[in-house]
Amino acid sequence: MQRFAFAALLMLSVGLIILGKLDSVLIERGRAVVVDLMAPVLDAVAQPIGSIKKGVAAVDSWFNLYAENQALHEENERLRAWASTARRLAVENAAYRDLLHVRSEPRARFVTTRIVAESGGPFARSVVVDAGADNGVRAGQIGLSGSGVVGRVLATGRRSARLLLLTDLNSRVPVALEGVGARGVLEGDNSSLPRLSYLPGVVRVHPGDRVVTSGIGGMFPPGLPIGAVEAVTNGVVRVRPWVRFETLDFVKIVDYDAEPDPVPDPQPPIGPPLPALNTPALNTSSGAVSGTSGAAPAANGDAGAQDGAGAQPPAPAAKPAPAAQ
Amino acid sequence: MTESWPRRLLANLVLLVPPLVGLLCVLVGVAPSGISAIDAAGPALTLMLVYFWTIFQPALLPPPAVFIIGLLQDTLSGAPIGLGTLILLGVQQFVAHERRVFTARTFTIAWLGFGMVAVLATAAGWLLGSIHAGLLLEVRPFLGQVLLSVTLYPVVSWLFGQIVRGLKSLEAFR
Numbered sequence: 001m002q003r004f005a006f007a008a009l010l011m012l013s014v015g016l017i018i019l020g021k022l023d024s025v026l027i028e029r030g031r032a033v034v035v036d037l038m039a040p041v042l043d044a045v046a047q048p049i050g051s052i053k054k055g056v057a058a059v060d061s062w063f064n065l066y067a068e069n070q071a072l073h074e075e076n077e078r079l080r081a082w083a084s085t086a087r088r089l090a091v092e093n094a095a096y097r098d099l100l101h102v103r104s105e106p107r108a109r110f111v112t113t114r115i116v117a118e119s120g121g122p123f124a125r126s127v128v129v130d131a132g133a134d135n136g137v138r139a140g141q142i143g144l145s146g147s148g149v150v151g152r153v154l155a156t157g158r159r160s161a162r163l164l165l166l167t168d169l170n171s172r173v174p175v176a177l178e179g180v181g182a183r184g185v186l187e188g189d190n191s192s193l194p195r196l197s198y199l200p201g202v203v204r205v206h207p208g209d210r211v212v213t214s215g216i217g218g219m220f221p222p223g224l225p226i227g228a229v230e231a232v233t234n235g236v237v238r239v240r241p242w243v244r245f246e247t248l249d250f251v252k253i254v255d256y257d258a259e260p261d262p263v264p265d266p267q268p269p270i271g272p273p274l275p276a277l278n279t280p281a282l283n284t285s286s287g288a289v290s291g292t293s294g295a296a297p298a299a300n301g302d303a304g305a306q307d308g309a310g311a312q313p314p315a316p317a318a319k320p321a322p323a324a325q
Numbered sequence: 326m327t328e329s330w331p332r333r334l335l336a337n338l339v340l341l342v343p344p345l346v347g348l349l350c351v352l353v354g355v356a357p358s359g360i361s362a363i364d365a366a367g368p369a370l371t372l373m374l375v376y377f378w379t380i381f382q383p384a385l386l387p388p389p390a391v392f393i394i395g396l397l398q399d400t401l402s403g404a405p406i407g408l409g410t411l412i413l414l415g416v417q418q419f420v421a422h423e424r425r426v427f428t429a430r431t432f433t434i435a436w437l438g439f440g441m442v443a444v445l446a447t448a449a450g451w452l453l454g455s456i457h458a459g460l461l462l463e464v465r466p467f468l469g470q471v472l473l474s475v476t477l478y479p480v481v482s483w484l485f486g487q488i489v490r491g492l493k494s495l496e497a498f499r
Binding site: 002004006010012013014015017019021027030031034035038041042045046049050053100113116117118119120121122123124125126127128131162169179189190191245246247248249 | 352353354355356357358359366367369376387388389391392395396397398400401402403404405406407408409410411414415417418450451453454457458462465466467469470482
């Protein structure tokens with residue numbers, strides 16, 4: 001009897017493995033249902049383990065308080081400088097975007113979730129978080145932490161969702177080397193350092209190069225921070241993600257699918273209509289006006305406020321002036 | 326007659342204890358400890374459970390219980406479903422078959438036995454996982470899991486031993 005039960009269960013296991021290979025959607029849906037049912041229990045078990053983890057981290061930090069404080073001071077100085085630079089660049093960037101009528105970035109909604117389970121075993125690198133379809137989490141959304149991309153949502157239940165980490169065997173993220181613009185794919189292999197593959201052959205990669213999402217394929221929006229190149233050995237580029245998975249407690253799940261704001265229509269120039277190009281008579285007369293009075297702002301007084309449109313008329317006027325003389 | 330049904334209930338509750346401990350092992354195993362972040366994996370608690378109970382109280386951990394524990398572990402951990410189940414069932418069958426070898430007088434031999442089973446089970450897991458994925462899996466997490474499991478086995482088996490002792494005293498009480 002025992003032997004028969006064993007054989008039957010063995011066959012059932014093999015059957016499940018094969019079914020998972022043939023119809024992974026079905027198996028993942030079943031998995032999501034079970035995880036959903038277990039979510040409250042997982043949450044309950046995660047709490048004390050989390051406290052232990054925090055306790056260990058606290059004891060650990062007691063031993064290097066001084067060094068850590070020193071390092072933080074230095075980092076703070078550096079970040080202050082960066083913050084002012086970033087603020088200036090943000091203003092500048094906004095102005096350029098406005099000038100060029102760039103299609104605005106997709107609006108993002110997000111929900112912050114707590115990790116209630118991780119894989120623990122050697123087969124996969126994924127986490128379960130405590131928010132699901134009820135909270136607007138859907139498969140394909142992006143998991144972020146303060147320091148960069150964590151992974152993407154693989155499947156959701158009603159109150160739980162499973163995130164595939166960047167380091168998982170099945171994780172493929174289209175990325176680019178920042179600055180260089182060379183594109184590649186970040187391939188996880190269950191190790192802590194995923195591999196950067198499919199880079200163009202001419203690109204030289206150095207340790208420390210920054211890796212961000214490229215946005216190719218539409219799964220990830222472009223420019224999200226991923227990590228830095230750790231080492232290049234025998235043509236294999238390894239990337240160290242900026243996210244510190246070992247201390248990760250919360251993940252922000254971001255929905256980038258929301259439609260971006262519509263492209264703004266170019267504003268019609270305000271002020272007097274521009275002089276027609278093929279009427280030299282009108283051109284010279286306007287040149288005479290600005291040349292004689294010398295007070296262009298007074299001449300088109302109401303247009304003076306609009307610098308974009310107001311600056312335009314004197315410019316063509318300045319050219320014909322020497323020709324007239 | 327009035328005494329018999331509480332006794333029977335107690336006997337049935339005793340039957341439930343090892344599977345419930347197995348459930349707890351699964352939950353602790355997938356609790357977010359951050360271990361997956363480094364090139365490692367948590368200790369194979371369920372493997373220890375199956376090894377321990379198959380030696381000491383095989384009747385309390387029948388194959389269906391092992392199957393359910395393995396299935397739950399695969400489901401929650403994100404591993405290919407059925408893979409861990411297959412390995413745990415294999416371990417149970419192997420240990421049951423060679424039970425006389427593993428039922429050692431000294432703890433050191435039991436520990437060595439576990440080390441051997443852990444290495445075999447992990448190698449089988451790596452092989453099956455690689456076949457399933459269609460490529461050679463990263464070895465380091467598997468090595469990490471074996472080392473951690475063998476290191477922690479004395480502590481975990483002591484805890485299991487306390488539970489078995491408790492169950493035995495319950496039986497004596499009956």
